[in-house]
Amino acid sequence: MKTIAGILFLAILALAGHRKSFVKLLPSRAGRFFFLTGTEFLLVGYLLGDSFLGVLDPATLERARPFLIVGLGWIGLLAGIQLEGKALRMFGRASYLWILLYGCFLLLFVSAGLHALLRVWFPADPHLGLAVSVLAVTALCTGQTSMALWMQQASKQKRPLGIVLQFVASINDVIAIVLFGVLIGFHQPAGGGFGLSLPPLEKLAFSLLLGTLMGLLLLMLFRARLGEADKVLIVIGLVLFGGGAAYLLGVSPLLIHLIAGAVLANFSLKSDETFHLLMRIERPLYLIFLMIAGAYLRIGAPLAVLLALAYVAIRALSQGAAGAMFLGRVFRDPAYPRAHALGWGLTSQAGIGAALAVHFHLWIAGPSPPLLLNMTFSVLLLAILFNEVLSPFGLAYVTKET
Amino acid sequence: MWALVYILNEDRYLTEVLEALLEIGVPGASILDSVGMLQFLSQEIPIFAGFRSILKGSKPYNKIILSVIRDQELLQQALATIDLTVGGIENGKRGILFTLPVEHLIGPGPETLGD
Amino acid sequence: MTHLFVLSVLVLLQGLLLKAFPHAFSLTEVQLTLNFGFLLLAAYLFGEWTARIRLPRLTGYLFAGILLGPDVLGYFSPESVASLRFIDELALAFIALSAGLELRTQNLKRQWRLLSGLIVVVPLTVFCAIFAFLYFALPRVGSLPALPAAQKIVLAALLGTLAIARSPSSTLAVIKECRAAGDFSESVLCVTVVMDILVIMLFSLFLALAGAAEAGVPAHTGGLWLRIPAEFFLSLLLGLFLAWFMSGYVTVIRREGIFFLLCVAFLVTRLSQALSEQSAIMAGLPLHLEPLLICMSAGFFLRNLFGKGAFYETTINRSFLPIFVVFFALAGTDLDLDALRAMWKVAILYAGIRIAGVFIACHSVLALLRAPFKTRNLYGMSFITQAGVSIGLAGLIPRRFPEGGEILFTLLLAVIVINQIIGPIAFKFALEQSGEARGTAQKLPGGGR
Numbered sequence: 001m002k003t004i005a006g007i008l009f010l011a012i013l014a015l016a017g018h019r020k021s022f023v024k025l026l027p028s029r030a031g032r033f034f035f036l037t038g039t040e041f042l043l044v045g046y047l048l049g050d051s052f053l054g055v056l057d058p059a060t061l062e063r064a065r066p067f068l069i070v071g072l073g074w075i076g077l078l079a080g081i082q083l084e085g086k087a088l089r090m091f092g093r094a095s096y097l098w099i100l101l102y103g104c105f106l107l108l109f110v111s112a113g114l115h116a117l118l119r120v121w122f123p124a125d126p127h128l129g130l131a132v133s134v135l136a137v138t139a140l141c142t143g144q145t146s147m148a149l150w151m152q153q154a155s156k157q158k159r160p161l162g163i164v165l166q167f168v169a170s171i172n173d174v175i176a177i178v179l180f181g182v183l184i185g186f187h188q189p190a191g192g193g194f195g196l197s198l199p200p201l202e203k204l205a206f207s208l209l210l211g212t213l214m215g216l217l218l219l220m221l222f223r224a225r226l227g228e229a230d231k232v233l234i235v236i237g238l239v240l241f242g243g244g245a246a247y248l249l250g251v252s253p254l255l256i257h258l259i260a261g262a263v264l265a266n267f268s269l270k271s272d273e274t275f276h277l278l279m280r281i282e283r284p285l286y287l288i289f290l291m292i293a294g295a296y297l298r299i300g301a302p303l304a305v306l307l308a309l310a311y312v313a314i315r316a317l318s319q320g321a322a323g324a325m326f327l328g329r330v331f332r333d334p335a336y337p338r339a340h341a342l343g344w345g346l347t348s349q350a351g352i353g354a355a356l357a358v359h360f361h362l363w364i365a366g367p368s369p370p371l372l373l374n375m376t377f378s379v380l381l382l383a384i385l386f387n388e389v390l391s392p393f394g395l396a397y398v399t400k401e402t
Numbered sequence: 403m404w405a406l407v408y409i410l411n412e413d414r415y416l417t418e419v420l421e422a423l424l425e426i427g428v429p430g431a432s433i434l435d436s437v438g439m440l441q442f443l444s445q446e447i448p449i450f451a452g453f454r455s456i457l458k459g460s461k462p463y464n465k466i467i468l469s470v471i472r473d474q475e476l477l478q479q480a481l482a483t484i485d486l487t488v489g490g491i492e493n494g495k496r497g498i499l500f501t502l503p504v505e506h507l508i509g510p511g512p513e514t515l516g517d
Numbered sequence: 518m519t520h521l522f523v524l525s526v527l528v529l530l531q532g533l534l535l536k537a538f539p540h541a542f543s544l545t546e547v548q549l550t551l552n553f554g555f556l557l558l559a560a561y562l563f564g565e566w567t568a569r570i571r572l573p574r575l576t577g578y579l580f581a582g583i584l585l586g587p588d589v590l591g592y593f594s595p596e597s598v599a600s601l602r603f604i605d606e607l608a609l610a611f612i613a614l615s616a617g618l619e620l621r622t623q624n625l626k627r628q629w630r631l632l633s634g635l636i637v638v639v640p641l642t643v644f645c646a647i648f649a650f651l652y653f654a655l656p657r658v659g660s661l662p663a664l665p666a667a668q669k670i671v672l673a674a675l676l677g678t679l680a681i682a683r684s685p686s687s688t689l690a691v692i693k694e695c696r697a698a699g700d701f702s703e704s705v706l707c708v709t710v711v712m713d714i715l716v717i718m719l720f721s722l723f724l725a726l727a728g729a730a731e732a733g734v735p736a737h738t739g740g741l742w743l744r745i746p747a748e749f750f751l752s753l754l755l756g757l758f759l760a761w762f763m764s765g766y767v768t769v770i771r772r773e774g775i776f777f778l779l780c781v782a783f784l785v786t787r788l789s790q791a792l793s794e795q796s797a798i799m800a801g802l803p804l805h806l807e808p809l810l811i812c813m814s815a816g817f818f819l820r821n822l823f824g825k826g827a828f829y830e831t832t833i834n835r836s837f838l839p840i841f842v843v844f845f846a847l848a849g850t851d852l853d854l855d856a857l858r859a860m861w862k863v864a865i866l867y868a869g870i871r872i873a874g875v876f877i878a879c880h881s882v883l884a885l886l887r888a889p890f891k892t893r894n895l896y897g898m899s900f901i902t903q904a905g906v907s908i909g910l911a912g913l914i915p916r917r918f919p920e921g922g923e924i925l926f927t928l929l930l931a932v933i934v935i936n937q938i939i940g941p942i943a944f945k946f947a948l949e950q951s952g953e954a955r956g957t958a959q960k961l962p963g964g965g966r
Contacts, residue, residue, distance in 0.1 A: 244551025
């Protein structure tokens with residue numbers, strides 16, 4: 001009874017909250033740096049969790065796992081549907097190359113920095129490589145909520161800059177999802193006792209196969225003229241099925257549904273309708289994810305806070321440097337006088353970052369994670385919070401008049 | 403003769419409304435895309451699918467259903483039908499419905515409008 | 518064609534996964550995602566296919582449940598079916614609410630003579646027919662031990678009562694699928710619903726009598742005569758309160774209707790359980806509050822007293838499909854084919870007598886009202902369905918009568934299989950003949966064509 005009450009309470013909070021959040025907090029000039037981007041629900045979750053109020057106790061969180069698996073599939077589908085070839089071609093081929101280089105540089109720098117740092121405290125930990133790679137991959141994620149909110153208040157001439165930022169952020173998010181899917185291939189899921197014991201590459205092939213198959217099934221079912229209720233049923237059914245299959249096989253539901261969504265977007269005329277259907281619960285779903293992630297959070301030692309701060313600093317510096325090196329080149333255009341500073345505008349780590357955090361907890365860390373993996377999770381969540389506070393300042397720097 | 407104008411907020415009801423109108427004998431209607439004032443001014447805030455929102459804008463458009471109806475009784479029936487189909491326009495905040503008297507109609511007549 | 522192809526791909530995939538990880542299917546995570554999704558899609562696709570051959574979709578959902586269930590292909594073990602049981606509770610509340618919303622006082626008033634005639638005559642005829650049949654046939658059924666006369670009477674009465682039960686959910690599903698509206702469909706639904714309530718009340722009465730007969734003491738039913746009406750009115754009162762609360766929600770909040778309905782359905786089922794337990798502890802009097810009745814009266818009051826029916830009707834119509842599909846597919850997994858195999862001869866006879874009773878009753882009532890011959894047949898065809906409540910109540914019989922109860926239970930299950938398969942098909946045919954079904958290529962609400 002308590003479990004169900006807890007889950008209901010969570011849903012009510014999310015439904016009520018999504019109408020109040022996603023706004024600029026204070027109308028004054030000084031207040032323009034403070035937004036409610038939903039990320040504050042991480043704190044709400046932390047308060048509801050076992051550390052404080054105990055509404056979301058471990059039993060409740062355990063029961064929520066199926067919901068989270070489905071949620072991941074839903075998010076993956078949403079992220080995949082935007083990858084329409086026609087839309088992707090609107091940006092030049094060169095810009096993808098530069099964004100890719102930016103991503104590689106970021107990955108390299110962040111992993112080098114974190115490896116050096118974590119080795120000091122966990123010199124011989126078997127999970128060191130995993131922790132570093134998880135944090136490096138999630139460093140690619142870039143939240144777009146604060147970006148969009150900032151651009152709303154910026155002058156009209158700055159809007160194109162916002163579009164470029166969102167474009168870079170979206171591509172990096174997709175890369176992060178794919179890399180995380182690969183990463184999961186290297187690790188046996190936390191539940192144990194199931195999952196294919198295949199080499200990572202074959203596991204990846206399995207993800208591709210399953211994703212394409214899901215996409216094709218969706219495509220075939222959507223060929224008929226369908227009513228609203230039928231569409232909802234088909235999407236729910238496939239996300240449930242695909243998510244469950246992914247859990248069973250030990251592959252990433254985010255990746256599988258990303259592929260399925262991309263297939264649908266490129267071969268069906270109805271991807272728009274599907275997209276709107278998925279969008280309808282995007283915000284409440286996101287808030288529930290944030291709250292559950294917050295409830296999982298066990299800060300434990302002050303070390304986590306320190307490491308999170310270090311992670312934020314390393315990520316921001318790498319972003320600044322990589323942005324100046326690669327993003328500045330491709331968007332060198334009189335319209336964007338400060339293109340070399342673009343990297344500083346990508347600080348926010350929410351959105352897909354939070355989804356990957358939950359994914360990490362479900363698939364790799366497990367309910368009682370080893371010390372370093374728990375630390376990794378805490379560092380990631382704290383970094384998401386810190387980055388959200390920092391992000392408006394970065395954006396202000398990027399959009400400043402020259 | 404009356405013009406019936408229904409600005410529907412959620413296009414997922416569109417098919418059902420049109421089918422219901424057809425069933426009670428409204429012979430035709432035109433459907434237009436439209437954008438509300440606040441919708442136009444506010445930008446969508448993306449979370450997971452930012453790419454889509456920068457290219458297309460992820461908010462669906464409103465639909466305007468426009469029809470000319472000759473007979474008062476049918477008009478009343480149409481109003482009631484629409485209200486029922488969307489589950490109460492006022493209750494569900496599902497748009498605005500209004501009618502206007504039509505003085506002149508030049509063209510093929512209400513029977514074929516929108517076809 | 519597409520549907521069957523996708524269906525076979527899914528069945529293949531699920532089969533492979535089942536074979537590769539047989540143990541993982543006991544995990545809740547897998548049962549609530551993979552299994553749930555698979556059942557939903559498979560049943561839906563099967564239903565679409567049956568619609569193409571002009572049978573009701575719900576027949577397809579049922580067949581999908583039968584095929585995938587423990588009896589045939591074995592894709593769903595009894596325990597994985599059990600993990601989805603929570604859908605049943607929600608679905609029943611939704612169905613009851615929806616049935617209540619369909620009943621409009623002005624229409625009921627107009628048809629009161631027909632309705633009251635059917636409500637009195639159909640149950641009486643069916644009860645008498647089945648009672649007589651069983652009283653004389655019981656000694657010949659299977660390997661039933663010889664029973665004392667009193668117990669024989671009680672058992673025949675219990676089974677006779679169960680024969681009155683219809684299936685409001687199937688009736689409603691077919692009405693919604695055909696998007697039927699009019700006097701005929703509304704009166705059928707009303708009679709179906711009332712008869713179901715009647716069955717629940719009568720059955721507990723007979724069960725108490727049976728207990729007394731078994732113990733050989735004079736029936737001590739003084740409390741019962743008071744208790745059953747008390748439960749009835751208390752449920753109605755709670756329904757009124759619920760309707761008031763729900764209409765307030767529409768006025769004040771208006772949003773997230775589906776989520777609110779899910780909460781309400783969940784709370785009503787849980788609270789009525791808790792209240793029953795509490796009353797048993799506190800007053801020693803186990804008040805059994807029927808969530809079905811509470812929700813139904815709430816729907817009725819919402820429509821006729823508070824005028825907020827449209828909001829909830831639309832909300833339910835939009836969210837019905839997935840719940841409906843899983844509900845009937847689960848009902849399909851419950852249908853006991855072994856029972857049918859074991860007792861098909863008696864079962865067919867039993868079902869035949871029940872149907873004959875229904876037809877005789879409908880003909881006599883409608884003849885009195887001077888309805889045309891065709892209409893009389895249509896009503897007869899509409900009251901064949903049987904499920905849900907009957908299975909639940911039938912399950913009490915073997916518990917109460919360990920000797921011979923099992924055999925009767927099996928017989929009942931076999932009869933329910935027959936009725937549940939014939940019933941919706943006959944009712945859909947009747948609706949189409951009555952001219953109240955709108956469009957021929959129907960869909961469940963919210964569906965396109």
